[in-house]
Amino acid sequence: MATTINSIDDLITPVVLLDRTRLDKNIRAMQDTCDAHGVGLWPHIKTHKMVEVARRQLAAGAQGLSCAKVGEAEAMLPSGVKRIFIAHSLVDVRVAPRLAALADQLDELRVAVTSVPHAEALVAVAVATDRNLEAVLAVNTGLNREGVRTVDEAKAVAAIIKRCPQLKLAAIYTHEGQMYGAKPEEQVVRANEIIAILEKFRAAIDPALPLWPGCSVTAKIMAASGKVQVVRPGAYMFGDMALAVSSKVMGPADVAIHVLVTVVDRPAPGLALIDAGSKVFSSDKSKAGLNGIAADGRDIQVVSLNEEHGYLGGGDVDTLKIGDRLQIMPAHVCTVINLTDTVTVVEGDRVVDQWCVDARGKVQ
Ligand SMILES: Cc1ncc(COP(=O)(O)O)c(C=O)c1O
CATH class of the missing domain: 3.20.20.10 (Alanine racemase)
Known part of the structure; x- marks a missing residue:
């Protein structure tokens, strides 16, 4: 259906x-x-x-x-x-x-x-x-x-x-x-x-x-x-962490790409696992060694990645429970886009379109 x-x-x-x-x-x-x-x-x-x-x-x-x-x-x-x-x-x-x-x-x-x-x-x-x-x-x-x-x-x-x-x-x-x-x-x-x-x-x-x-x-x-x-x-x-957090040539509120993820496990205090790993974020890290941060300003960071898991750490991580969804500002946007066939276009929380990443994988 x-x-x-x-x-x-x-x-x-x-x-x-x-x-x-x-x-x-x-x-x-x-x-x-x-x-x-x-x-x-x-x-x-x-x-x-x-x-x-x-x-x-x-x-x-x-x-x-x-x-x-x-x-x-x-x-x-x-x-x-x-x-x-x-x-x-x-x-x-x-x-x-x-x-x-x-x-x-x-x-x-x-x-x-x-x-x-x-x-x-x-x-x-x-x-x-x-x-x-x-x-x-x-x-x-x-x-x-x-x-x-x-x-x-x-x-x-x-x-x-x-x-x-x-x-x-x-x-x-x-x-x-x-x-x-x-x-x-x-x-x-x-x-x-x-x-x-x-x-x-x-x-x-x-x-x-x-x-x-x-x-x-x-x-x-x-x-x-x-x-x-x-x-x-x-x-x-x-924009991404490189431009909004390290270089500060734009503000975090200007960053137009976020990855929406879900908390899929809470295996230990201080640790939440999300459903996006290096196959979504790439392995690129910010200057501070992070793969991403919570876009809403909470003290939550993507501290490391496996292929299909992201590890969340930070002072607010214990407020998260399984099924919670959050938006992540990636460390490096170029490599994130190259890993997805389409992006979902939004106006705030409203979904308005879907665009194809036409040159995805066009490395020749
Ligand atoms: C040759 C060349 N020109 C322009 C750019 C754009 O740089 P930026 O992504 O910092 O805007 C790049 C980025 O890698 C590049 O390699």
């Missing part, structure tokens, strides 16, 4: 809830900051992976979308997106036909170039596409992942790109993910240090190149600096 679902009380747990009001507010706030400073917004869709969310970002004014993988970009096409930046080191010429098909459906396709060895590999991919692609040069600003390390390397990459008829160097980007480790009071100073690094590299290769940093911790600071042309944050429209 089909059951009508009107309220979150009707849902079987565990289930990922998306608060539509908070989502729209977060999208609007980032867009307003960018608009106020004449900065383009190319949100990274790796966090939400949903056509519905991309549509809302584009309708609010986003110029384009950033994606990690070709498969993510393909999955976002139904959003109506016309400009995509694939912010990952593409090396396999066998993706060329898919890139060419993407380019044919877009007004602009941008690809990352991330080092001298990568530039050589990218040229082969670009030649095989037989399309005009814009290359965006990655500069390492402290995460120590992709990105040129020295000005000489940047110049060498620029020279390789110049020799390739299919590629044109169009911007400089960085992912300043190390800023998740910065204290809130350090954020502005450290963001400005990152801008200074980007400016140094730009001066050495082409003073006309726009700067495209990308991280939710720094996005509003970067946009307000007047020194960058595009920002590419990913997690800002959902």
Whole structure:
């Protein structure tokens, strides 16, 4: 017998809830900051992976979308997106036909170039596409992942790109993910240090190149600096413990994703077990070593996980009994979304929709 679902009380747990009001507010706030400073917004869709969310970002004014993988970009096409930046080191010429098909459906396709060895590999991919692609040069600003390390390397990459008829160097980007480790009071100073690094590299290769940093911790600071042309944050429209508890760039009441869970056992004082483990939350932890916290502010934390169990601890845990349901703010939202086929869209306690995680598992 089909059951009508009107309220979150009707849902079987565990289930990922998306608060539509908070989502729209977060999208609007980032867009307003960018608009106020004449900065383009190319949100990274790796966090939400949903056509519905991309549509809302584009309708609010986003110029384009950033994606990690070709498969993510393909999955976002139904959003109506016309400009995509694939912010990952593409090396396999066998993706060329898919890139060419993407380019044919877009007004602009941008690809990352991330080092001298990568530039050589990218040229082969670009030649095989037989399309005009814009290359965006990655500069390492402290995460120590992709990105040129020295000005000489940047110049060498620029020279390789110049020799390739299919590629044109169009911007400089960085992912300043190390800023998740910065204290809130350090954020502005450290963001400005990152801008200074980007400016140094730009001066050495082409003073006309726009700067495209990308991280939710720094996005509003970067946009307000007047020194960058595009920002590419990913997690800002959902939020999680990393953004609301550690970095404090949003408040806990702005976090749009919660996991609704049920207490399934109380095996010992001070311990409650819930029906969601690492297959729901992923294994990612907050800076304080937690997988999540009670979203209603009670002193309840997800202190560890097995695959199908979460262990709750904290001062209020003994108030819980079997069957109690609670909403958990996850430590890291991106990996939670990638583990679910759909999210249940809510307005407060009312269930209003269900959205597909279209690019779930699109890692190729
Ligand atoms: C290349 C790149 N750009 C942008 C982002 C978005 O960063 P955030 O999730 O902090 O907003 C990421 C996140 O991993 C990234 O890897």
